[in-house]
Amino acid sequence: MSTARGQGSLSLLSFISNSIREGALDACIPVVVCNREPGESAQTDLFFEYCREQGLPVEWESSRRFRQSFCGQDWRTSFDQRLARRIDRYKVDVILLAGYMLIVSEFLCKRYPLLNLHPALPNGPKGTWPEVMDELAQTGATETGAMIHVVTPELDRGPVVSYFSFPLLGEPYASLRAAGDMERLAREIREREMQREYPLILTTLQALASGKVRIINRIPHDDTGRPIEHGIDLSAEVDRLIIAPDSD
Numbered sequence: 001m002s003t004a005r006g007q008g009s010l011s012l013l014s015f016i017s018n019s020i021r022e023g024a025l026d027a028c029i030p031v032v033v034c035n036r037e038p039g040e041s042a043q044t045d046l047f048f049e050y051c052r053e054q055g056l057p058v059e060w061e062s063s064r065r066f067r068q069s070f071c072g073q074d075w076r077t078s079f080d081q082r083l084a085r086r087i088d089r090y091k092v093d094v095i096l097l098a099g100y101m102l103i104v105s106e107f108l109c110k111r112y113p114l115l116n117l118h119p120a121l122p123n124g125p126k127g128t129w130p131e132v133m134d135e136l137a138q139t140g141a142t143e144t145g146a147m148i149h150v151v152t153p154e155l156d157r158g159p160v161v162s163y164f165s166f167p168l169l170g171e172p173y174a175s176l177r178a179a180g181d182m183e184r185l186a187r188e189i190r191e192r193e194m195q196r197e198y199p200l201i202l203t204t205l206q207a208l209a210s211g212k213v214r215i216i217n218r219i220p221h222d223d224t225g226r227p228i229e230h231g232i233d234l235s236a237e238v239d240r241l242i243i244a245p246d247s248d
Helices: 007-021 042-054 063-069 075-087 106-111 129-138 173-179 182-210 235-241
Strands: 032-034 058-060 114-118 143-150 160-167 213-216 219-222
Touching: 007 042, 007 182, 032 042, 032 075, 042 058, 058 075, 063 075, 075 106, 114 182, 129 182, 143 182, 160 182, 160 213, 160 235, 173 182, 182 213, 182 235
Parallel strands: 032 058
Antiparallel strands: 114 143, 143 160, 213 219
C-alpha cells in the first residue's frame, strides 16, 4: 500500500516483484493499493504504469479528493472503510506500507495486519527518517538499525516483527563527531541504514512466507505459536545480503 509519490516506492515494489519472479521469495502480490488516482502526479502515473506492465492488480482511491468532498469529523476512518471494501476483493495475508503518507485509522489497523518499516531500533527515535537521523547524531548514539513493526494507532510503536542493528563506533563516526559535523554524521548513518532496508524487508517477508513468523491478532508469533516479544534479530541475515551503493 503506497502513496507512490517518489522513486523509492516504485523501487521497493520492483524489488519485491523481482524477488518473487527470481524465486527468492515464495509469495505473491494479490493487489497494490494507492491513495492517489491516475493523473494526480507524474511519479504516481509511473507507478501505475509499472503495475500494468507487471500484471499487478491496482486499487486506487484519491485521499485528497475524498477529503475535499467529505462532510463530517473523521474523514480518515471513512476513507479507510472505502479502501477496505476494495482490499476485501482479494485474499490478503499481510499489507506492507511502502511510502504510504497517511496515518492509518484504528479501523484499518484492526482490520488487517499492516506492516511498516521504521528506520530505528525498537524503542528508538520516532518520527520521519530525517528526524531520526538527526536525533541519533545529536545524542551520540552508539548503535542503530531499523525495524519492521505491526502498525497500530501509536506512531512507530507497534509490535516488532523483525529488526537489524549495527554499531556507530569507530570510523567514520568518531571523526565526524570530533569535528562536530552532525549533518554529515546524520547522512552517514542514513546511508548505512538504507543499505540494509531492502535486505530486512526481504528476509522478513521470507520468514512470513515460510511460516517462521506469523501475525496472529496483530501480534507476531514464531512457528511454535509463541508470541515474539521483541521481534526477531535478522542482523546476520541482513549483513549477508547488503546491497552496496553503486560505485559510479
